[in-house]
Amino acid sequence: MTAFDESERRIWAGRADAFAGSFARLCAYPVSRLLDAAGVAEGVRVLDVGTGTGTAAAAACGRGARVTAVDAEPSMVARAARAVPGADVRLAALPELPFADGAFDAVVGNFVVNHVGRPRAALAELRRVTRPGGRIAVTVWALPAAAGQALLGRAVEAAGVGRPAHLPMVDPGDDFSRTEAGLAGLLDAAGLADAGCETLRWDHRTTAGEWWSGPASGAATIGQIVTGQSPEVIEAIKGHFDALCAGFTGADGVLSLPHAALLAHGRA
Template identity: 60%
Template sequence: MTSATEAFDAAERTMWSGRSEAYAGSFARLCAHPVPALLDAAGIGAGTRVLDVGTGTGTAALAAVARGARVSAVDADAGMVAAARTAGVDARIGVLPELPYPDAEFDAVVGNFVLNHVGRPRTALAELRRVLRPGGSAALTIWAGGRQSGMELLGRACEAAGAVPPDHLPRLAPDEDFGRTAEGFAALLAEAGLVDARCAEVVWEHRPTAEEWWSGAAAGIGTIGLVVTSQSPGTVVRIRREYDRLAAELADGEGRLVLPHTAPLGSARRA
């Protein structure tokens, strides 16, 4: 593990610590959208032994339970684990790339936007392969490369307000990065020793209120949240003012923003 990888993982742990409630009230609904397609891609149904990695507040795990699956879940953050348990998920702390399960324990593994938050994505995928039974399926989502409209809105507000990004933003080591496209993600799955890798893009319009969308960044969630919360109080006021101005351009006339998003959804299986 390099110092850059250690710094990335440490920054991610700090970013999410104590923010489970803020996440649930802001970006969780955005991240929930691909869950039905994610479970379909993993072939999850009644009786399937499933591991949800990076469960957060438990959205994907609960959806799998509703299908009759036998679900275990892990997250690196204790607050997220507690929130998932409160919702009824069998969750425990687990930090990729080391999972607290024996080899070939599960029929399927899912991870909804978890690979964006690990410093060694290839090693993490190899660990997911380890806990799959032969023939078992893995399905994961990531955020696509380039700008997503919701984050672009927040980024434009920061730029217009003169915000300066802090030095401690998580930055993946170049040799650990991969193409954030359908083709790049499928290639990454194959590199990890999984077979029949395929990837498609999930495209949807997220429609939060302006206050809901702002609240995640204001609470320090995600890279954009680290940018916002590292500014002086006066700069934060300017960011919010610019945000309100720019958000008006994306309003639907019924009190909600229209924010298109794209996420590659990759699936593969263990041979």
């Protein structure tokens, strides 16, 4: 396990409810396109890796697929198991999954590759557990970040706060460019055929309270940065957040936050 993986475990420990109340609806947006790209349909044996609160697993069950779902965080596994009783939900983490070679017809990973320290090894493992000719589809956040995605980070930066040293980045030797070419290249390097990638763009509608609840509860890297500050600095970050929200708030008081994600797919 890399230092990045260990950090991710600490960041998400016990935070399934915090995720569900803040970022889960955002991450649900690409699910239908993700399942389409993987060919998930009735009777298909599908693995949902990094299931989180079970959104993709539930959608796959709704299509009549035979669903197995895994996550590295016990609180996510518990919540997903309650939410998706039709799925086999287990605790497991990339890049080592407890399944036989070729066990699944399709494998999906919705915003999970950006949470692993060895993305190339992770894709190779997804290929291993997919039958020859089976399909794999994954999403990651695009960089540079879209305006709505960057809002929380801009508030932190405006308060003069940087990324602390105890939150490591993915080692440059293991990382990849968060662009269409970069993610498609990652799939190519894992030996997937017909690899392709597209950018999905949407406006996430939320409230300032819901959007602030994620970092305020320590969810995700941004939450660890925020909650690691003194009360005075957190108040300053919140002030900048409120000011920045004004540029995204409509007449109905709802935020409309532009986001962009990469959706890549290929065949084992």
